[in-house]
Amino acid sequence: MGFNVPTLAPIGLLIASNLFMTFAWYWHLKFHSVALWAVVLISWGIAFFEYWLAIPANRLGSEVYSASELKTIQEVISLSVFALFAVLYLGEKLTWNHAIGFGFIGLGAFFIFKGPLK
Template structure:
């Protein structure tokens, strides 16, 4: 892998990974009457796909990003994915409290990716 793709691949893979993990962790909330053992098994299956994307994302990404940068990127992506999932799939509104909290986390991500002092 060369050039721009080396920098973008981790972002793409982590984004896809987070979509799967969000469904694994929270997708069953729309099915509160489903048996717990069943939602656990389905979640494990979905999480396997998530791992198949996250592990290569971090392996490839560590060639150009530090581990701390990869973790920060993953957390920022998680918030974006979860916000969309919460509104579009769970039909739960995001409040100003959520926006403020997410903004503070985004400020932390900015600090991580900022050039060293």
């Protein structure tokens, strides 16, 4: 089983894009002394790079995934990246409530990829 570029490249690009986007949206929570206008401009600059990864991810991914599947992949990655960011950067603790909520989201992703129920 080799590396399948059309299947895996979009996932890698979405992971990278979500790293940028999560940082763009939440980095400033540790820096309340920075003016809001500056935070918005800095975050906008960081998000610029997210678009350079997300758009190609979706374009390439549309060759092998439906739009619903791509969005589901993106949401699962987004929550996974955010959970790591919250723990490692913001110093937050994940609780059982988080695990249960993420589990339900994972269950939803399962049904998206399972296809129409018969």
